[in-house]
Amino acid sequence: MTVIETESGFVVVDGDKVLAGPFPTSAEAWRAADRLDGSPISPAEKRADxxxxxxxxxxPMPIAPKKKTKRERKQAKAAANAPRWVRDIAAAKFDPHGNRNGNVPVQQGKVPLNRIREMWAA
Structure with missing residues (x-):
């Protein structure tokens, strides 16, 4: 009894009779040949099987959530512990358009309403 490689994989043959196979690897084919011979299986091999x-x-393994960096964890913890007035200010100052200087974009030739109020109040 021996193992030979064919186009479809490795097979266990005895003379010209195919006994088992095809197997993707030679090791699997030899393991099958040992089983056919009646060789005892070691406890380690049983456990591995x-x-x-x-x-x-x-x-398939479940997809685990990506680990946050230490910096991200510290920021999240600090944000959760911030007092309410800090969170309120942060929410009020948030500008999705990215106007960082605090000015409201003004159309050409028009004065913002709050500027008009300031002029009349003076």
Whole structure:
């Protein structure tokens, strides 16, 4: 009894009779040949078979959430512990358009309403 490589993989043959196969690797084919011979299986090999079958039968690994960096964790913790007035100011100052200088974009030739109020109040 021996193992030969064919186009479809490795097979266990005895003379010109195919006994088992095809297997993707030579090691798997030789393991099958040992089983056919009736060789005893070592406890370590039994355990390895059991573990690999258990892992393969459980399906694909679940997708774990990506780890945050230490800096991101510290920022999230600090933001959660901030007093309410700090959170309110941060929410009020948030500008999705990115106007960082605090000025409201003005159309050409028009004065903002708050500027008009300032002029009349003076």
């Amino acid at each position: 059991w573990i690999s079958n258990k892992i393969l039968s459980s399906g």
